[in-house]
Amino acid sequence: MAIHPTAIVHAQAKLGANVSIGPWSVIGEHVRIGDDTQIGPHVVISGHTTIGRDNRIFQFNSIGAEPQDKKYAGEPTRLEIGDRNTIREFCTFNCGTVQDAGVTRLGNDNWIMAYVHLAHDCQIGNHTIFANNAQLAGHVQVGDWAILGGFTAVHQFVRIGAHSMTALGTILLQDLPPFVMAAGNPAVPRGINAEGLKRRGFSVAAVAAVKRAYKTLYKSGQTLEQARALIVGEATATPELGSLADFLATPGRGMIR
Numbered sequence: 001m002a003i004h005p006t007a008i009v010h011a012q013a014k015l016g017a018n019v020s021i022g023p024w025s026v027i028g029e030h031v032r033i034g035d036d037t038q039i040g041p042h043v044v045i046s047g048h049t050t051i052g053r054d055n056r057i058f059q060f061n062s063i064g065a066e067p068q069d070k071k072y073a074g075e076p077t078r079l080e081i082g083d084r085n086t087i088r089e090f091c092t093f094n095c096g097t098v099q100d101a102g103v104t105r106l107g108n109d110n111w112i113m114a115y116v117h118l119a120h121d122c123q124i125g126n127h128t129i130f131a132n133n134a135q136l137a138g139h140v141q142v143g144d145w146a147i148l149g150g151f152t153a154v155h156q157f158v159r160i161g162a163h164s165m166t167a168l169g170t171i172l173l174q175d176l177p178p179f180v181m182a183a184g185n186p187a188v189p190r191g192i193n194a195e196g197l198k199r200r201g202f203s204v205a206a207v208a209a210v211k212r213a214y215k216t217l218y219k220s221g222q223t224l225e226q227a228r229a230l231i232v233g234e235a236t237a238t239p240e241l242g243s244l245a246d247f248l249a250t251p252g253r254g255m256i257r
Contacts, residue, residue: 004041016053030076031064034083047095048076052083052108060090067094067104067120069138075102082108082126093118100139107144125162143178143243145200147193159252162243163200165193175252177217178244179210187256189218202240209238217248218257224248 002020003009009021010029019033022041027033031045034053039045041059049064057063064079066072077096080103087093091112096103100121106112107126115133118124122136125144134148137155142148143162154160154172161178171185179197181190192214197207213234217227228248235241248255 022059028064048078049081049095050078051081052085054084055081055087056085057087058089061087062092063087065092065094067097067138069097069099069120071099072097072120077120078103080104081106082110084108085110085112087112088114088116090114091116091118094120096121097138113150119156131168145196147196155253157253159247159250161247163193163196165196172256174254174256175247176256177247180214180256182256189214189256206238206240209234209241210244213241213244224255224257 001015004021004023006023007021007025009027012029013027014032016033016035018036021027021039024041025039025043028046030048032050034051036053037051037055039057043057043059043061045063047064075098077098079093079095085106094104097120104118104120104122106124109127110124111129113130113132116130117135119136119138121139124142127145128142129147131148131150133150134152139157140154142160145163146160147165149166149168149170151168152166152170158172159175161176163179164176165181167183170183170187173186176182179192181193182188183190192210194207213231216222216230228245231241232245235245
Protein backbone atom coordinates (compact mmCIF):
# COMPACT_ATOMS: atom_id res chain seq x y z
CA MET A 1 0.00 0.00 0.00
CA ALA A 2 1.06 3.58 -0.70
CA ILE A 3 -0.48 5.80 1.98
CA HIS A 4 0.76 9.37 2.06
CA PRO A 5 2.01 10.36 5.52
CA THR A 6 -0.48 13.24 5.70
CA ALA A 7 -3.48 10.94 5.07
CA ILE A 8 -5.61 9.98 8.09
CA VAL A 9 -6.71 6.35 8.00
CA HIS A 10 -8.73 4.97 10.90
CA ALA A 11 -7.16 1.92 12.51
CA GLN A 12 -10.34 -0.10 11.90
CA ALA A 13 -10.62 0.73 8.18
CA LYS A 14 -10.05 -2.29 5.92
CA LEU A 15 -7.75 -1.73 2.95
CA GLY A 16 -6.99 -4.30 0.27
CA ALA A 17 -3.70 -4.96 -1.48
CA ASN A 18 -2.04 -2.17 -3.46
CA VAL A 19 -4.47 0.53 -2.31
CA SER A 20 -3.04 4.03 -2.66
CA ILE A 21 -4.26 7.03 -0.64
CA GLY A 22 -3.18 10.55 -1.50
CA PRO A 23 -2.19 13.51 0.66
CA TRP A 24 -4.68 14.87 3.21
CA SER A 25 -7.32 12.26 2.52
CA VAL A 26 -9.42 10.92 5.42
CA ILE A 27 -10.64 7.32 5.61
CA GLY A 28 -13.23 6.51 8.29
CA GLU A 29 -13.67 3.66 10.72
CA HIS A 30 -16.27 1.64 8.81
CA VAL A 31 -14.72 1.97 5.35
CA ARG A 32 -13.63 -1.01 3.26
CA ILE A 33 -11.55 -0.47 0.11
CA GLY A 34 -10.75 -3.26 -2.35
CA ASP A 35 -7.48 -4.18 -4.04
CA ASP A 36 -5.71 -1.80 -6.43
CA THR A 37 -8.07 1.14 -5.80
CA GLN A 38 -6.51 4.60 -6.02
CA ILE A 39 -7.72 7.40 -3.73
CA GLY A 40 -6.50 10.87 -4.68
CA PRO A 41 -5.63 13.78 -2.39
CA HIS A 42 -8.20 15.59 -0.22
CA VAL A 43 -10.79 12.80 -0.44
CA VAL A 44 -13.07 12.09 2.54
CA ILE A 45 -14.54 8.58 2.71
CA SER A 46 -16.81 8.10 5.70
CA GLY A 47 -19.84 6.14 6.90
CA HIS A 48 -20.38 2.43 6.34
CA THR A 49 -18.84 2.52 2.88
CA THR A 50 -17.59 -0.42 0.83
CA ILE A 51 -15.55 0.22 -2.31
CA GLY A 52 -14.52 -2.57 -4.68
CA ARG A 53 -11.31 -3.08 -6.60
CA ASP A 54 -9.56 -1.13 -9.37
CA ASN A 55 -11.44 2.12 -8.77
CA ARG A 56 -9.95 5.56 -9.39
CA ILE A 57 -11.30 8.27 -7.09
CA PHE A 58 -9.87 11.67 -7.88
CA GLN A 59 -9.26 14.60 -5.55
CA PHE A 60 -11.86 16.55 -3.51
CA ASN A 61 -14.58 13.92 -3.30
CA SER A 62 -16.97 13.31 -0.40
CA ILE A 63 -17.91 9.64 -0.35
CA GLY A 64 -20.28 8.00 2.15
CA ALA A 65 -21.41 11.02 4.15
CA GLU A 66 -24.77 11.19 5.91
CA PRO A 67 -27.79 11.51 3.60
CA GLN A 68 -29.26 14.95 3.07
CA ASP A 69 -32.56 13.79 4.57
CA LYS A 70 -34.04 15.51 7.62
CA LYS A 71 -35.48 12.17 8.79
CA TYR A 72 -32.02 10.65 9.09
CA ALA A 73 -31.25 9.90 12.74
CA GLY A 74 -27.80 8.35 12.59
CA GLU A 75 -28.79 4.84 11.50
CA PRO A 76 -25.90 2.69 10.15
CA THR A 77 -26.97 2.85 6.52
CA ARG A 78 -24.51 2.11 3.75
CA LEU A 79 -22.88 3.11 0.49
CA GLU A 80 -21.63 0.36 -1.83
CA ILE A 81 -19.38 1.03 -4.83
CA GLY A 82 -18.40 -1.78 -7.19
CA ASP A 83 -15.30 -2.32 -9.30
CA ARG A 84 -13.42 -0.37 -11.98
CA ASN A 85 -15.28 2.89 -11.56
CA THR A 86 -13.76 6.28 -12.36
CA ILE A 87 -15.00 9.08 -10.09
CA ARG A 88 -13.75 12.53 -10.98
CA GLU A 89 -13.43 15.67 -8.87
CA PHE A 90 -15.95 17.17 -6.39
CA CYS A 91 -18.50 14.36 -6.40
CA THR A 92 -20.78 13.71 -3.41
CA PHE A 93 -22.18 10.22 -2.79
CA ASN A 94 -24.40 9.78 0.30
CA CYS A 95 -25.38 6.70 2.28
CA GLY A 96 -28.92 5.32 2.20
CA THR A 97 -31.84 5.72 4.60
CA VAL A 98 -33.93 3.25 6.59
CA GLN A 99 -37.01 4.54 4.75
CA ASP A 100 -35.72 2.68 1.67
CA ALA A 101 -33.26 -0.20 1.21
CA GLY A 102 -30.77 1.44 3.55
CA VAL A 103 -28.05 1.48 0.91
CA THR A 104 -26.93 3.63 -2.00
CA ARG A 105 -25.28 1.58 -4.75
CA LEU A 106 -22.98 2.29 -7.68
CA GLY A 107 -22.23 -0.78 -9.80
CA ASN A 108 -19.21 -1.59 -11.96
CA ASP A 109 -17.36 0.14 -14.81
CA ASN A 110 -19.10 3.50 -14.45
CA TRP A 111 -17.60 6.79 -15.64
CA ILE A 112 -18.60 9.56 -13.23
CA MET A 113 -17.44 13.06 -14.17
CA ALA A 114 -16.97 16.10 -11.92
CA TYR A 115 -19.56 17.56 -9.53
CA VAL A 116 -21.95 14.60 -9.75
CA HIS A 117 -24.32 14.07 -6.80
CA LEU A 118 -25.76 10.66 -5.91
CA ALA A 119 -28.30 11.17 -3.14
CA HIS A 120 -29.46 8.62 -0.60
CA ASP A 121 -30.82 5.27 -1.80
CA CYS A 122 -29.95 5.78 -5.47
CA GLN A 123 -29.33 2.51 -7.33
CA ILE A 124 -26.94 2.84 -10.28
CA GLY A 125 -26.17 -0.05 -12.61
CA ASN A 126 -23.08 -0.79 -14.69
CA HIS A 127 -21.31 0.95 -17.57
CA THR A 128 -23.12 4.26 -17.07
CA ILE A 129 -21.73 7.70 -17.91
CA PHE A 130 -22.65 10.76 -15.85
CA ALA A 131 -21.36 13.99 -17.39
CA ASN A 132 -20.36 17.01 -15.31
CA ASN A 133 -22.94 18.25 -12.80
CA ALA A 134 -25.46 15.44 -13.30
CA GLN A 135 -27.56 15.53 -10.13
CA LEU A 136 -29.69 12.70 -8.73
CA ALA A 137 -32.20 13.23 -5.93
CA GLY A 138 -32.99 10.40 -3.53
CA HIS A 139 -34.28 6.95 -4.51
CA VAL A 140 -33.43 7.29 -8.23
CA GLN A 141 -32.75 4.11 -10.24
CA VAL A 142 -30.46 4.13 -13.28
CA GLY A 143 -30.12 1.12 -15.59
CA ASP A 144 -27.00 -0.24 -17.27
CA TRP A 145 -25.37 1.77 -20.06
CA ALA A 146 -27.46 4.90 -19.41
CA ILE A 147 -25.82 8.23 -20.26
CA LEU A 148 -26.72 11.43 -18.43
CA GLY A 149 -25.70 14.65 -20.14
CA GLY A 150 -24.13 17.53 -18.27
CA PHE A 151 -26.40 19.39 -15.82
CA THR A 152 -29.09 16.71 -16.01
CA ALA A 153 -31.27 16.95 -12.88
CA VAL A 154 -33.40 13.99 -11.81
CA HIS A 155 -36.38 14.17 -9.44
CA GLN A 156 -36.56 11.74 -6.53
CA PHE A 157 -37.98 8.26 -7.21
CA VAL A 158 -37.50 8.60 -10.99
CA ARG A 159 -36.39 5.51 -12.93
CA ILE A 160 -33.99 5.75 -15.86
CA GLY A 161 -33.97 2.75 -18.17
CA ALA A 162 -30.99 0.90 -19.61
CA HIS A 163 -29.34 2.31 -22.75
CA SER A 164 -31.21 5.62 -22.41
CA MET A 165 -29.62 9.04 -22.83
CA THR A 166 -30.29 12.63 -21.76
CA ALA A 167 -29.12 15.85 -23.38
CA LEU A 168 -27.38 18.79 -21.74
CA GLY A 169 -29.55 20.45 -19.10
CA THR A 170 -32.33 17.86 -19.13
CA ILE A 171 -34.81 17.99 -16.23
CA LEU A 172 -36.31 14.55 -15.58
CA LEU A 173 -39.46 14.70 -13.50
CA GLN A 174 -40.82 11.33 -14.67
CA ASP A 175 -39.45 7.95 -15.72
CA LEU A 176 -37.30 7.61 -18.84
CA PRO A 177 -37.82 4.23 -20.59
CA PRO A 178 -34.96 2.06 -21.82
CA PHE A 179 -33.39 3.02 -25.17
CA VAL A 180 -35.05 6.46 -25.27
CA MET A 181 -33.24 9.79 -25.64
CA ALA A 182 -34.68 12.79 -23.81
CA ALA A 183 -34.09 16.53 -23.68
CA GLY A 184 -35.69 19.66 -22.29
CA ASN A 185 -37.27 21.12 -19.15
CA PRO A 186 -39.33 19.14 -18.49
CA ALA A 187 -37.87 16.29 -20.49
CA VAL A 188 -39.59 15.04 -23.63
CA PRO A 189 -38.67 12.00 -25.77
CA ARG A 190 -36.35 12.60 -28.73
CA GLY A 191 -36.05 9.21 -30.43
CA ILE A 192 -33.95 6.20 -29.51
CA ASN A 193 -30.26 5.87 -28.73
CA ALA A 194 -29.65 3.97 -31.99
CA GLU A 195 -25.93 4.73 -32.23
CA GLY A 196 -25.33 3.56 -28.67
CA LEU A 197 -27.17 0.31 -29.33
CA LYS A 198 -25.09 -0.38 -32.43
CA ARG A 199 -21.88 0.23 -30.48
CA ARG A 200 -23.01 -2.29 -27.85
CA GLY A 201 -23.60 -5.02 -30.39
CA PHE A 202 -27.34 -4.81 -30.99
CA SER A 203 -28.17 -6.35 -34.36
CA VAL A 204 -29.75 -4.36 -37.17
CA ALA A 205 -32.99 -6.27 -36.59
CA ALA A 206 -32.96 -5.51 -32.86
CA VAL A 207 -32.40 -1.79 -33.44
CA ALA A 208 -35.25 -1.78 -35.95
CA ALA A 209 -37.49 -3.48 -33.39
CA VAL A 210 -36.59 -0.85 -30.79
CA LYS A 211 -37.50 1.87 -33.30
CA ARG A 212 -40.88 0.23 -33.90
CA ALA A 213 -41.47 0.00 -30.17
CA TYR A 214 -40.67 3.69 -29.80
CA LYS A 215 -43.24 4.54 -32.48
CA THR A 216 -45.79 2.32 -30.75
CA LEU A 217 -45.14 4.07 -27.46
CA TYR A 218 -44.97 7.66 -28.68
CA LYS A 219 -46.41 7.97 -32.19
CA SER A 220 -49.30 5.52 -32.50
CA GLY A 221 -51.88 7.25 -30.32
CA GLN A 222 -52.20 4.15 -28.14
CA THR A 223 -52.73 4.40 -24.41
CA LEU A 224 -49.77 3.37 -22.29
CA GLU A 225 -51.41 0.04 -21.46
CA GLN A 226 -52.23 -0.65 -25.10
CA ALA A 227 -48.69 0.21 -26.17
CA ARG A 228 -47.24 -2.02 -23.48
CA ALA A 229 -49.36 -4.96 -24.63
CA LEU A 230 -48.14 -4.53 -28.20
CA ILE A 231 -44.51 -4.28 -27.06
CA VAL A 232 -44.90 -7.43 -24.94
CA GLY A 233 -46.04 -9.23 -28.10
CA GLU A 234 -43.03 -7.92 -30.05
CA ALA A 235 -40.68 -9.07 -27.26
CA THR A 236 -41.48 -12.72 -28.00
CA ALA A 237 -39.65 -12.34 -31.31
CA THR A 238 -37.11 -9.74 -30.10
CA PRO A 239 -35.89 -10.52 -26.56
CA GLU A 240 -34.10 -7.17 -26.38
CA LEU A 241 -37.52 -5.56 -25.94
CA GLY A 242 -38.14 -7.51 -22.75
CA SER A 243 -36.49 -4.86 -20.59
CA LEU A 244 -38.75 -2.19 -22.09
CA ALA A 245 -41.87 -4.28 -21.52
CA ASP A 246 -40.87 -4.95 -17.91
CA PHE A 247 -40.11 -1.27 -17.34
CA LEU A 248 -43.52 -0.21 -18.62
CA ALA A 249 -45.22 -2.79 -16.39
CA THR A 250 -43.63 -1.47 -13.18
CA PRO A 251 -45.34 1.44 -11.43
CA GLY A 252 -43.28 4.60 -11.08
CA ARG A 253 -43.64 8.35 -11.22
CA GLY A 254 -45.32 8.22 -14.59
CA MET A 255 -43.42 8.30 -17.86
CA ILE A 256 -42.24 11.12 -20.07
CA ARG A 257 -44.55 11.26 -23.11
